């Protein structure tokens with residue numbers, strides 16, 4: 001039995017992970033479940049999985065639920081998330097959204113736990129530091145993002161072999177093929193309507209601006225230790241090829257399948273084993289018959305360029321990119337700015353930033369806070 005803790009159990013990734021675990025009860029035991037504010041769903045999850053510990057964002061919610069579920073220990077806030085990261089589990093699935101995922105990831109690595117990482121912001125802001133800790137502690141960093149899970153799977157049996165290119169696929173989001181003038185008029189409703197994946201709101205907007213792909217390039221850089229210039233984005237609207245790796249001999253190994261996050265979640269949860277899934281696989285004569293690939297247009301989707309530039313510049317720039325993006329996406333979701341302001345404002349914030357280098361964990365947290373306050 002693998003003991004698993006899930007941070008963000010009430011979100012899109014968290015609920016799908018619990019769905020996988022529900023179907024494989026004999027292999028997994030839930031140690032801790034952590035949510036933010038959706039305590040009604042957390043209560044249902046506690047009834048179904050009887051975790052030893054549960055975490056809420058608010059103290060009042062934790063106190064209320066502890067009366068209802070006396071066998072579960074309740075904690076709250078950041079201290080609760082850090083306690084969850086240091087619990088008895090062997091694997092921490094980090095499915096939190098945003099920068100708040102960084103500290104619990106670091107704490108779990110410190111404790112020698114394997115990480116199943118959905119929270120890409122962790123690697124965007126703290127990639128170098130996190131991957132150094134992973135290597136020092138000898139833990140597994142198992143990607144949950146479908147593209148990175150694909151690359152991870154392509155590399156099995158090929159570890160250490162030089163990688164010529166990583167081919168990171170992208171659906172293109174809801175505004176694929178749009179001009180900049182067309183983007184200026186898009187609504188929140190349109191931006192939230194992703195053609196292929198059903199996900200949390202923040203990542204859905206990131207997919208619409210294509211910042212998500214930029215963040216994934218940075219994530220891939222750190223996960224697979226590949227220079228940015230060797231990571232290429234392929235827009236592949238069918239979302240069947242989840243990414244690929246080209247080796248020095250020009251062989252390309254790709255991972256394919258229907259678009260279903262339960263697959264990469266299963267790979268990460270079960271690693272190094274594979275789970276049996278009662279689901280139909282890809283039919284090459286149907287979904288696989290017309291696979292197309294095109295280059296992204298960074299002159300329309302400027303967030304891709306901003307992400308490459310911030311990562312190339314290094315130091316505090318990626319931290320600023322991530323913080324500015326989180327603030328701007330939140331403002332767009334609240335109807336306070338237009339869609340194209342997300343990119344424009346991030347660019348301005350990056351241009352005005354005075355960088356610092358050789359960052360420790362505390363520096364990253366401070367810079368993130370400062371940017372949020374200033375913005």
Ligand SMILES: NC(=O)c1ccc[n+]([C@@H]2O[C@H](COP(=O)([O-])OP(=O)(O)OC[C@H]3O[C@@H](n4cnc5c(N)ncnc54)[C@H](OP(=O)(O)O)[C@@H]3O)[C@@H](O)[C@H]2O)c1
Nearest residue numbers: 008010011012013035036037038096097118119120199200
């Ligand atoms: N969804 C996907 O298909 C997908 C694919 C690849 C990568 N990812 C990445 O996975 C991460 C999660 O994405 P998602 O789509 O699952 O997001 P989501 O549906 O918005 O879920 C986010 C989770 O974080 C919790 N949370 C929010 N604020 C919190 C707080 N202050 N304290 C504790 N918990 C808090 C939420 O709890 P409440 O809902 O209870 O407030 C929820 O459980 C993101 O980094 C995303 O980029 C997602």
